[in-house]
Amino acid sequence: MNITHRPVLLAEAVTALVSGPLITSPAASKNLLLIDGTFGRGGHTQALLARLPANARMISFDKDLDAIAVAEKIKDSRLRIVHDSFAQMDQYAGLESVDGILLDLGISSPQVDEAHRGFSFRKDGPLDMRMNTDLGLTAAEWLEQASQEDITHVIKTYGEERFAFQIAKAIVAKREEGLSPKTTLQLAGLVAGVVRTREVGQDPATRTFQALRIYINRELEDLELGLKAALNLLKPGARLAVISFHSLEDRIVKQFLQSHAKVEVPRGLPVRDRDLPQSALEIIGRVKPSDEEVRENPRARSAIMRVAEKRTGVSA
Structure with a gap:
């Protein structure tokens, strides 16, 4: 397939998800289920499918009908396409237990480059800006x-x-x-x-x-709902990777991950470490594009990917 959109942090995002303990462990379930929250033009989805076993499943969401039209051309029985926001992903039957979730925020290159969508201030077109x-x-x-x-x-x-x-x-x-x-x-x-x-x-x-x-497009509201949905859906040991492109998005992601990666204890309360409840997430890391990627794709320059893993023994 001809993909005009160049996915940002492609190798890093795929590695972050498929290197998690649920996917790499020999004892892990062979019926893996991953979610790509924004199909875009399919770069991340197809790269993940290439690294997953034959009996794995992938569900990709997108609000954009143009993206859905591209997605439906992919001939892979493991892939299910959903025309909806990732904010609603916990509302779908069969998504109660997920092995990895990728949220690639912002807009795709075709949305910007196609004047009729109304996203570009450099090309004349109707002032639309709706993803859906x-x-x-x-x-x-x-x-x-x-x-x-x-x-x-x-x-x-x-x-x-x-x-x-x-x-x-x-x-x-x-x-x-x-x-x-x-x-x-x-x-x-x-x-x-x-x-x-x-x-x-x-x-x-x-x-x-x-x-x-x-x-x-209610992007920040959708992001907050999507992060909560992801936390509910992830199995213990599963990973969440979120790629953001501006400070408003990244601030929400950072604060959400941090708030679930630590346990708040009232000041002065005498407790021992073993008495503390376990936090829901472990923060794995923060990744930015390499200088080479930014040179090849200037739109990647502001991207930040944050990765966290749901702790074992923690329910939603």
Whole structure:
């Protein structure tokens, strides 16, 4: 299959999952089940399938109908494709016990590169930004009805944009003129007219587009739900690997893993180590792309993968 999307941290993610004790142990179940939370264009899914035995199973989720169409072309009886968010993975029958989960966050290259999806501030197209085009408001529709306060909040919170108020004010002013942005270049041009300074090499619209995409697709809410679902589904000894691409995502992942990797004891309480309840997770490590990968794929430069393993003897 021709995969236009170049998966980030491909070898590292596959190694992190298949080197876990459940998969490497001779006594491990031969009926392995792994989940790829975001199929994308199938790079991670197919690499994992290549390392799994013939009787293993893989379930890949994706909200994007274009990704589902690509996934359905894979001829491998071990693979099941689900058109849904990974946030809902614990709602599916037969997923009560999983041997490994990969969550590759953010968006795929085709989503950015295909102008009609509305994710790119460099290519003109309808201002859509929905990953699942069957559901919800487009970015243009939301901007047409949201208050200036709400627009400011979204751009500041999800884009960490210091000019959020000025951008929101400009959007509302255009709307009042009957010129609410309907295309990507209209919005990018509007933002560029407000944001006069920006980091070297970064387009003025970068943070605004990120913020709208995250908000329209409920990405951070889905991430929080997905992490909780993963913890419930993983068998003791199974691993979770999460690849994030910006600080908002990584902060949620880091805090979640840390909160389940330590046991909080009230200060001053006299307890011995053997009396403490066992934490649910053990943090295995944190991985960033190599210099070589970043040179070959600049979109990998901000990626961070965090890996944790569910402790044995711990139930969900």
